[in-house]
Amino acid sequence: MPLVSISHAQREPLHWLNWCGTVHHGVPAGQYPFRENKGSYLAFLGRVSPEKGLDRALAIATKSRIPLKVAAKVDRADQEYFISKIKPLLRNPLVEFVGEIGESEKGEFLGNALALLFPIDWPEPFGLVMIESLATGTPVIAYPNGAVPEIIEDGTTGFLVESIDQAVRAVSCVQSLDRRQCRETFERRFTARRMARDYVALYQRLCSDRTGGDEGDLRIVQSAA
Numbered sequence: 604m605p606l607v608s609i610s611h612a613q614r615e616p617l618h619w620l621n622w623c624g625t626v627h628h629g630v631p632a633g634q635y636p637f638r639e640n641k642g643s644y645l646a647f648l649g650r651v652s653p654e655k656g657l658d659r660a661l662a663i664a665t666k667s668r669i670p671l672k673v674a675a676k677v678d679r680a681d682q683e684y685f686i687s688k689i690k691p692l693l694r695n696p697l698v699e700f701v702g703e704i705g706e707s708e709k710g711e712f713l714g715n716a717l718a719l720l721f722p723i724d725w726p727e728p729f730g731l732v733m734i735e736s737l738a739t740g741t742p743v744i745a746y747p748n749g750a751v752p753e754i755i756e757d758g759t760t761g762f763l764v765e766s767i768d769q770a771v772r773a774v775s776c777v778q779s780l781d782r783r784q785c786r787e788t789f790e791r792r793f794t795a796r797r798m799a800r801d802y803v804a805l806y807q808r809l810c811s812d813r814t815g816g817d818e819g820d821l822r823i824v825q826s827a828a
Contacts, residue, residue, distance in 0.1 A: 610750030613728040624805045627648045629798030635738035638714035644670040646716035651677045656722035662729045667774040676703035714739030721745035733795040740782035
């Protein structure tokens with residue numbers, strides 16, 4: 604059975620499988636409106652868990668002396684980690700913990716930020732929040748794990764960093780990035796329409812490569828993110 608990966612990085616631990624193509628995720632072009640004005644705070648959006656790097660984001664904001672807004676959910680499995688490791692850090696006056704937000708709130712939260720912090724500590728198969736941020740025009744400062752280098756263009760739509768200190772330097776430079784370029788990159792690479800076109804093209808290629816059999820027998824399974 605042919606499999607479709609959501610990033611090249613996703614294939615690495617399962618390289619022996621029958622991968623037939625890669626299709627990056629996309630979101631509707633109008634779901635997150637572009638915001639041209641640079642924001643005044645850093646944003647973190649995701650789960651509170653060790654691999655998501657909220658502790659790193661808090662350290663980056665503290666050393667940068669720039670406010671950090673945290674929109675994050677705390678799953679039951681991560682309650683102990685949140686209480687013991689993260690909650691004490693939230694007393695920092697630079698930090699605002701807004702909790703979990705819905706889809707309708709993401710555009711404003713991301714679009715009003717100076718940058719999205721994505722300091723993950725695991726091989727993320729994709730990271731949908733990065734393209735949501737780019738859609739609003741907000742650049743991304745991220746650790747280059749998993750699929751991150753496939754999504755963020757270093758020095759154009761954000762910065763790839765290897766340490767807290769590098770991230771702090773990136774924060775000081777992020778205002779030099781063109782927010783419109785972030786939006787244009789999203790429109791070119793990460794819309795739902797582009798994703799659909801890629802799946803159709805891949806399906807048509809697989810159909811044309813088949814010899815014998817019925818096209819209905821062909822199944823493409825997208826691996827889970």
